[in-house]
Amino acid sequence: MVDSLPVATRQGDSWISRSTVLYPARMMNEATWRLAVFATALLACMVAERLWCRDPVPKRRGAVIGANLAMGFVSALLLRFGLPWLAMDAAVWARESATGLLHLLSPPAPLEFLIGLLLLELAVYLQHRASHRVPLLWRLHAVHHSEAHLDASSSLRFHPLEALLSMLWKMGVVVAFGIDPWAVLVFEITLNAMAAFNHANLRLAPRLNRLLGSIVVTPDLHRLHHVIGPAGTAVNYGFNLLLWDRLFGSLQRPPTTARGAAAALGAAPGAPLSAAGLGRLLWMPFSIKNMLNQRIEQ
Numbered sequence: 001m002v003d004s005l006p007v008a009t010r011q012g013d014s015w016i017s018r019s020t021v022l023y024p025a026r027m028m029n030e031a032t033w034r035l036a037v038f039a040t041a042l043l044a045c046m047v048a049e050r051l052w053c054r055d056p057v058p059k060r061r062g063a064v065i066g067a068n069l070a071m072g073f074v075s076a077l078l079l080r081f082g083l084p085w086l087a088m089d090a091a092v093w094a095r096e097s098a099t100g101l102l103h104l105l106s107p108p109a110p111l112e113f114l115i116g117l118l119l120l121e122l123a124v125y126l127q128h129r130a131s132h133r134v135p136l137l138w139r140l141h142a143v144h145h146s147e148a149h150l151d152a153s154s155s156l157r158f159h160p161l162e163a164l165l166s167m168l169w170k171m172g173v174v175v176a177f178g179i180d181p182w183a184v185l186v187f188e189i190t191l192n193a194m195a196a197f198n199h200a201n202l203r204l205a206p207r208l209n210r211l212l213g214s215i216v217v218t219p220d221l222h223r224l225h226h227v228i229g230p231a232g233t234a235v236n237y238g239f240n241l242l243l244w245d246r247l248f249g250s251l252q253r254p255p256t257t258a259r260g261a262a263a264a265l266g267a268a269p270g271a272p273l274s275a276a277g278l279g280r281l282l283w284m285p286f287s288i289k290n291m292l293n294q295r296i297e298q
């Protein structure tokens, strides 16, 4: 589908559309690139986890990693075959049909690219906050919070319906603002790679941790989002940058005490579903038991 995209027609357009290559979709298979970058990031994180491990790895972790990878695979299949368009296709359509607020404002191309990235970051930030506030969304998102140990594979532990809703939401934002296709491509690739990084069971060197933690979401910062109880979960919603958490007052730094640092992870009170297999994870949002245990983080 992406290979047959027509040429952009917007007049006086950017450094992108003036070139003969026009859009990333024309020079590469977007899905292949996304998969290749994510697989590389995932593998790099898994190797790094062995070298600079933060928490002891629980027994039978291999089975959980398998279930997490399977969840990612099912989500990818659902998006690929369940939707006629993905965010990138929506961006190219918006560009060609001169749709969206950014088309009306027509900022310089580099600024438009940057605004596109920040808008997408804001979109997933707001979606994540809503997922913790709206009961129906939390039922899906709780699957991601249902393990008591985090590693890079946890970045794939999203219910496929949540992945579907997320894609529809991003497509809506992309069309409403007419976000640059390049910004969409860079954002999607970065989001996947950063998710693998900030879920990794990784202990960074203190200086590097401080340096990265002043700009982007590090494993320490995102781990706090997964902590059970008032100290966690309702903080650090960002996936890439700390910008929106800072602006909306949801940024929290990890505690420095040993007790705080060792706080338990997991969403389900009492018995996290860490060891659940693919079928149980897929069924989790619909189970009566889960309905009774439902809770919304504030």
Ligand SMILES: [Zn+2]
Binding pocket: 128, 132, 141, 145, 225
């Ligand atoms: Zn969350």
